[in-house]
Amino acid sequence: MARIKNRDIEVTAGKPIYGGKTLSEYEGKKVMLERALPGEKVIAFIKKKKKGYLEASAKEILERSPHRTESDCKYYPTCGGCKLRDVEYDYQAWIKEEVVKDCVERIGKVTDYEFLPLVKAENSSNYRNKMEFTFSEERYYMTKDEPFDEDHFSLGFHAPKFYSKVIDVEYCYHQPELLNDIYKSIREILKSSGLEPYNIMQHTGFLRYLVMRITTENKVMINLVTKSKELDLIGSVADQLIEKHPEIISFMNTINKGLSSTAYGEETILIRGQEVIMDHIGEYKFEISSNSFFQVNPGQTEKLYDKIIEFAELKGDENVLDLYCGVGTISLYINKIAKSITGFELVEAAVINAQKNADLNGITNCKFVSGDLMQLAKDGKIFKEKFDLIITDPPRDGMHPKVVQSIIDSKVPKIVYVSCNPSTFARDVQLFEIGGYKLEKVQPVDMFPHTYHVETVGVLVKI
Ligand SMILES: C[S@@+](CC[C@H](N)C(=O)[O-])C[C@H]1O[C@@H](n2cnc3c(N)ncnc32)[C@H](O)[C@@H]1O
Structure with a gap:
């Protein structure tokens, strides 16, 4: 060729x-x-x-x-946040089903299993309860006609393939209207404040990231990530914003002095209001701090967790292990139908949140342990007790082979595997199948409309 x-x-x-x-x-x-x-x-x-x-x-x-339609967003497809915004929603659902099947069959090498149709989302826009925007001194121009940015101020999303440039976004269809309103105000306040956006190449400037969370009751948490500590300046920004938007009940400031391009930092300081916000999934309340993981699509989370319950088929006398448990949401959601639940999680703060969340809901049959599952698997520390069911919900990269092997060695009769990446899910499923488990059924759930992402729940039983 x-x-x-x-x-x-x-x-x-x-x-x-x-x-x-x-x-x-x-x-x-x-x-x-x-x-x-x-x-x-x-x-x-x-x-x-x-x-x-x-x-x-x-x-x-x-x-x-x-099946192609017109996109309603002027930043699509450049911003990269959506990949299917100009595709009919039913066709998006079909694509996601085909992708999950392809992964299970091609990567996982499993063909004899039950495939259930995707649980669709009721709202395909304005569904995210957490958004993260990046500040930059360098704007990415989407068209040649875009006027030159005299202010050197851009707030939005990284332009794909451009390390330092940010597309200046005024409105995002992923976030609820209230967050869009607050976002508009924060842009205005910060732009006129003269505070300098960060320059990633030179490591200069002050404003790095804006993280916003909204609860199902429309209470808002703002976290402004900055390069240095300027509490008076941030306090004045917070006061102006809260005066306009009393829905903001928490204003935090994370300091990230380092070179790492993340919205996490060395220190997170309470500026105004409260340090945590409360949300709920079903009948359960959850305390969320600015850095904790919480599912981003609240309407779909309940549907996902109901599927876990349906697939778990618990009778009430089982001991359950909840791996990669985050702030304990799955453990608490299933507490009534299990005898005991033990959650494992890497982030210590999330484990503290999880225990607090159990106390908050008066739940006494859940306990949470912090640690790196790979290390715990190596040391044999997860399986000192016998479990009847394992629920596992790893991050995008899936499970480390050593963790998969330790689950296989534990001979647990059933595994409910929740995954946000069908390709790593399928890779791990193949290891379980080699290790003596059978994939019985697979259920995709759409937590992320207009993107290619899809959540998958699979049930594996010991042969
Ligand atoms: C997809 S989230 C699942 C959270 C939770 N199950 C939920 O539904 O909210 C994955 C979680 O795994 C945790 N995690 C990542 N690597 C880990 C490791 N090596 N050991 C233990 N937990 C880990 C992350 O901190 C995160 O909370």
């Missing part, structure tokens, strides 16, 4: 695969194609040549899918 990288090709998009891509073919080579829907004929640019396949991105659609 002639030199193929950095070339344009005409290709028809095939079946959907994980990562918002389709699997296509060009001159006998597999093509992982971005930005095309199944069946669309496109001109695509070949970005990379890998062993056995090409990576390409559609730049012009020659034959358009009937």
Whole structure:
């Protein structure tokens, strides 16, 4: 084949695969194609040549899918937050189902299992209860006509492939209207304050990230992440904002002096209001601090957790292990149908939150342990007791093989595996199958409309 990288090709998009891509073919080579829907004929640019396949991105659609619609967002698709915003919602649901099936069957090598249709979301916009925006001194211009930013102030999302540039976003469809209103005010206040946005290349400036959380009762927590400690300045910003938006009941300031590009830092200081906010899932209340993990789509979380309950089929006398338990939400949600629940979690603050949450709800049959599961698995510290069921909800990378092996060695009769990444889910499922478990059923749940992300619940039983 002639030199193929950095070339344009005409290709028809095939079946959907994980990562918002389709699997296509060009001159006998597999093509992982971005930005095309199944069946669309496109001109695509070949970005990379890998062993056995090409990576390409559609730049012009020659034959358009009937499922493509118009996007309502002016930042789409550049901002990267949505990958399917111009696709009919029912078709998005079909894509996600196909992707989960493909992962289970191609990566997991399992074909004999029950596949249940995706649990769709009621709201495909304004559903996120947590948003994170980045400040930058360097704006990413989406078009040539965009006026030059005299203020050197950008707040929004990182432009894909540009380490230092940020798309200046005024409105985001992912967040509820109240957060959009508050976001607008905070932009105005900060822009006119003269406080300098961060420059990631030179490590200069002050404003780094803005993190906003909203509860189901419309109470808001703001966390402004800055490079240094300027409590009076932040206090004045907080006062102006709270005066305009009394729904803000917590204003925090995280200091990140380091080079790491994260909204976490060395210190998180309470500026105004309270240090934690309360939310609920079903009948249970949860205390959430600015850095704790909490599911981002509250409407869908309940549906997800109800699926866990349905699949767990507990009678009430079982001892349950809840791995990667975060602030204990799953443990507490299932407390009435189990004898005991033990949660394991890496982040110590989350474990403290989890125990507090149990106390808050008057729940006495849950206990929480902090530690790195990989280390605990190595030391045999998870399985000192016998468990009847393991619920596992690892981060995107899935479970470390040593953790999978220690679960297999424990001979637990049933595992409910909750995953936000069907490809690592499928990889781990294959290990469980080799280790003597059978994948019985798989249920995708849509927690993230307009993105390619999908939550999956699987049930594995010991043969
Ligand atoms: C997807 S979240 C699940 C949280 C929780 N189950 C829920 O539904 O809210 C994954 C959790 O795993 C934790 N985690 C990541 N790596 C870990 C490790 N090596 N050992 C223990 N916990 C870990 C993270 O801190 C996070 O809280």
